[in-house]
Amino acid sequence: MIQVENVSKRFSDMEAVKGVTFTVPKGSIYGLLGSNGAGKTTLLKMIAGIYRQDSGTIFIDGEPIFENVKRKERTLFLPDALYFFPHTTVQQMADFYKSIYPTWSDERFHKLKELFPIDVNKKIQRMSKGMQRQVAFWLTLSALPDVLILDEPLDGLDAVMRQKVKNLLFQDVAEREMTVLISSHNLREVEDLCDRIGILHQGTLILEKELDDLKTDIHKIQVAFKGPIPDLFLQNMDILYKEQRGSVLLCIVRGKEEKITKHIQAHNPILFDLLPLTLEEIFIYEMGDKGYAIENIIL
Numbered sequence: 001m002i003q004v005e006n007v008s009k010r011f012s013d014m015e016a017v018k019g020v021t022f023t024v025p026k027g028s029i030y031g032l033l034g035s036n037g038a039g040k041t042t043l044l045k046m047i048a049g050i051y052r053q054d055s056g057t058i059f060i061d062g063e064p065i066f067e068n069v070k071r072k073e074r075t076l077f078l079p080d081a082l083y084f085f086p087h088t089t090v091q092q093m094a095d096f097y098k099s100i101y102p103t104w105s106d107e108r109f110h111k112l113k114e115l116f117p118i119d120v121n122k123k124i125q126r127m128s129k130g131m132q133r134q135v136a137f138w139l140t141l142s143a144l145p146d147v148l149i150l151d152e153p154l155d156g157l158d159a160v161m162r163q164k165v166k167n168l169l170f171q172d173v174a175e176r177e178m179t180v181l182i183s184s185h186n187l188r189e190v191e192d193l194c195d196r197i198g199i200l201h202q203g204t205l206i207l208e209k210e211l212d213d214l215k216t217d218i219h220k221i222q223v224a225f226k227g228p229i230p231d232l233f234l235q236n237m238d239i240l241y242k243e244q245r246g247s248v249l250l251c252i253v254r255g256k257e258e259k260i261t262k263h264i265q266a267h268n269p270i271l272f273d274l275l276p277l278t279l280e281e282i283f284i285y286e287m288g289d290k291g292y293a294i295e296n297i298i299l
Contacts, residue, residue: 001026002047002147002179007056009042016042018203019056024196026061027177029169031194031211033187033283039203040183041080041151047181048077048149060147073102076145080152082136084124090135091120094142101143109142115164129156137165141172148172150182154189166193191279199286207286211279217254218282223264224248224271233267240285252277252285 002024009017017039024030034040045051047058049065049072058064063071084093098104113120116138118127124135133156140148148169154162166189172178184190190197191211198208209217218240224247225233234242238254248271253260257274264272277285 001059001061002030002181003057003059004043004047005057005059007043007046007053007058009039009046009051009054011042016203017046017053020200020203020205021056022198022205022208024179024181026179027173028195029173029180029182029193031190031197032181032183032200033190033197034183034200035202037202038200040200043200044077044149044151044181044183048072048075050077073100074146075149076101076140076143076147077149078136078140078151078153080155082132084132084135086125087123088125089121089123090118090138093124093135093139094120097139097143101145103144103146105142105144108144109138112138112142112168115168130158130161133157134161137168141168144172144176145178146176147179148181150180150184152184152186153182154184154186162189169193187280187283188278197279199283214282215277215279216257218277218285219253219255219257219260220275220277220281221251221253221260221264222248222271222273222275223251223269225267225269230267233264236263252281 004023005021007017007020008015020043032040032043042051046053047060047065049068052066058066060071060075065071065075085096088096094109098106116134118131118134118138124132127135133154154165157165169180173180182190182193194211196208196210197214198205200206229249237251237260239251240254241252243250261274
């Protein structure tokens with residue numbers, strides 16, 4: 001379990017993370033979303049014990065992570081910008097991982113070679129970006145971490161390899177109760193992977209919910225009336241966005257489906273459609289509600 005309580009971090013005159021609190025239960029996958037410069041990577045590095053928070057607490061399985069060697073031996077951070085020792089081969093990096101992670105499994109390393117068809121004697125620096133990403137996952141998953149922290153993890157992988165990696169993550173979460181924290185701009189993949197998501201904006205966590213609950217609380221509606229839109233129609237609805245397209249009004253509305261449907265039907269529309277939203281659309285409109293520009297978006 002990851003527990004982040006009222007955590008803040010400042011660099012010079014910039015407060016990168018401001019009083020963030022959330023929990024990632026053991027054996028779950030949590031998606032951390034946010035605009036560029038929102039503080040996601042800074043927060044991940046604090047949770048991985050690379051940066052020390054200025055205030056607040058971070059615990060992994062009940063222990064503080066910063067300068068906690070025993071806990072770091074079971075926690076692995078895979079950054080967006082990968083780093084391998086110069087001129088090392090896959091096997092040499094595997095030997096290094098084995099020396100610092102007591103949970104390392106030679107058996108799993110050799111088993112995963114079937115999924116990652118890469119010569120273990122090849123120098124990693126001579127590989128493509130996608131192959132280097134494969135090596136990173138190969139090494140990471142062979143270390144059998146209790147907690148895995150991923151920053152833009154699938155960047156550079158082709159579609160087939162992305163699915164293989166996602167299946168491996170699901171397997172470790174289900175079989176070993178590995179806890180996973182993912183930050184990504186690819187919201188469709190976060191949608192596939194995560195149980196719960198949090199949205200970070202300007203260093204503050206502005207929304208946190210179970211993914212299923214989030215999807216049931218935000219809706220896209222299309223509605224039209226015989227005459228002009230009734231004066232009271234837009235009242236008592238939490239509207240994130242609205243747009244008139246001829247006689248059809250399109251709205252993004254936050255709330256329970258039953259309540260929204262009852263309110264709209266009370267005004268006798270001649271057209272009424274309630275449509276599902278993707279996580280990407282939800283993110284766009286939640287950010288728009290916080291002043292992050294979404295003008296002229298065409299759905």
